[in-house]
Amino acid sequence: MLAKVYVTLKTGVLDPQGKAIHHAAETIGYQGIEDVRQGKYFEIRLNPSLADDQARTEVEKFAHDVLANPVIENYRVEIVR
Amino acid sequence: MLAKVYVTLKTGVLDPQGKAIHHAAETIGYQGIEDVRQGKYFEIRLNPSLADDQARTEVEKFAHDVLANPVIENYRVEIVR
Secondary structure, eight states, X not given: OXXXXXXXXXXXXXXXXXXXXXXXXXXXXXXXXXXXXEEEEEEEEEOTTSOHXXXXXXXXXXXXXIIOOTTTXXXXXXXXX | OEEEEEEEEOTTSOOHXXXXXXXXXXXXXXXXXXXXXXXXXXXXXXXXXXXXXXXXXXXXXXXXXXXXXXXXXXXXXXXXX
């Protein structure tokens, strides 16, 4: 069983890394790119004996406590069998 | 128009950051987590006048040339209207 966790900065939080990537894109000639925001992505392999709701609870807690900083970041959990 | 780009390490490429997160998870008592791999996630705002296939071509090239290192990383592009 696999969990995918997406962590993104909340709207309004400055993203200097994304800005740097956007600036690089403009410099080397990508015209269609208007803004870039960088987030994090985690693939978590879970014990297959966990039930779906147990798995979701455990990963939600892990994302909230460890992977994301809930003050400035949002996170989303997806469970894949 | 929004593009989402997911960058992950290829299978077999060592992921010390993921290993460190996994180790932390074990230490603080998450029993169900068997492995963690960390990737990157980008949200790219595109010029809305681009056609879907133009947008995909531009973002695929950008992901290949700038966001990912194709020697050790895979990437996946999703276009959202």
